[in-house]
Amino acid sequence: SAVISQKPSRDICQRGTSLTIQCQVDSQVTMMFWYRQQPGQSLTLIATANQGSEATYESGFVIDKFPISRPNLTFSTLTVSNMSPEDSSIYLCSVELASSYNEQFFGPGTRLTVL
Amino acid sequence: AQSVTQPDIHITVSEGASLELRCNYSYGATPYLFWYVQSPGQGLQLLLKYFSGDTLVQGIKGFEAEFKRSQSSFNLRKPSVHWSDAAEYFCVLTGANNLFFGTGTRLTVIP
Numbered sequence: 001s002a003v004i005s006q007k008p009s010r011d012i013c014q015r016g017t018s019l020t021i022q023c024q025v026d027s028q029v030t031m032m033f034w035y036r037q038q039p040g041q042s043l044t045l046i047a048t049a050n051q052g053s054e055a056t057y058e059s060g061f062v063i064d065k066f067p068i069s070r071p072n073l074t075f076s077t078l079t080v081s082n083m084s085p086e087d088s089s090i091y092l093c094s095v096e097l098a099s100s101y102n103e104q105f106f107g108p109g110t111r112l113t114v115l
Numbered sequence: 116a117q118s119v120t121q122p123d124i125h126i127t128v129s130e131g132a133s134l135e136l137r138c139n140y141s142y143g144a145t146p147y148l149f150w151y152v153q154s155p156g157q158g159l160q161l162l163l164k165y166f167s168g169d170t171l172v173q174g175i176k177g178f179e180a181e182f183k184r185s186q187s188s189f190n191l192r193k194p195s196v197h198w199s200d201a202a203e204y205f206c207v208l209t210g211a212n213n214l215f216f217g218t219g220t221r222l223t224v225i226p
Contacts, residue, residue: 004158033214041218041219042205042216042217042218042219043159043205043214043216044216045213045214058213092158092159094159094214102147102166102209103149103161103164104214105161106151106158106159106160107158108157108158109158
């Protein structure tokens with residue numbers, strides 16, 4: 001398995017500002033992902049964070065709104081830009097280990113509230 | 116196209132009673148299926164997974180799930196529910212590194 005930490009665990013932000021969420025893994029992983037969980041809903045994949053190249057975004061998500069960095073194999077950041085109340089969600093990062101094909105391990109999540 | 120359906124949004128059971136959470140999937144090939152649990156204020160934890168082989172899979176915390184290809188189902192069961200099982204449960208299908216989540220079933224356990 002993998003131990004994943006996220007910072008911050010929660011935040012309350014003003015409309016129009018941006019927040020960067022960090023995800024740290026205790027081992028080198030190939031695949032890292034970012035998900036959004038809107039209030040009372042299931043998880044939706046935002047993007048796959050690729051090390052050394054641009055992230056791969058899912059339909060409905062764009063780089064300008066959710067820029068992602070992946071400088072190495074243990075760390076990634078997701079920025080939620082120009083926030084609005086509709087961005088209030090839990091944001092989770094996950095990783096897939098080479099030894100656990102298609103099985104993902106999730107971080108504890110970042111609970112974001114936008115006023 | 117891949118999809119996962121969890122027909123029950125909310126289920127309430129008494130502590131000690133048996134539990135079955137339903138999951139139906141749509142996928143064009145052999146699916147990889149998971150059940151995750153999300154406790155209040157916590158992250159997602161994997162309960163069990165099915166890749167191939169024995170269609171009855173055992174997981175953590177006394178949970179099991181049965182894969183039925185003919186019914187496109189992967190229902191989660193537990194013979195005796197504990198109060199600590201109250202949580203949100205997600206059935207998940209994987210395809211090409213992406214996880215497709217069901218809408219979730221919220222389990223309430225009453226004394």
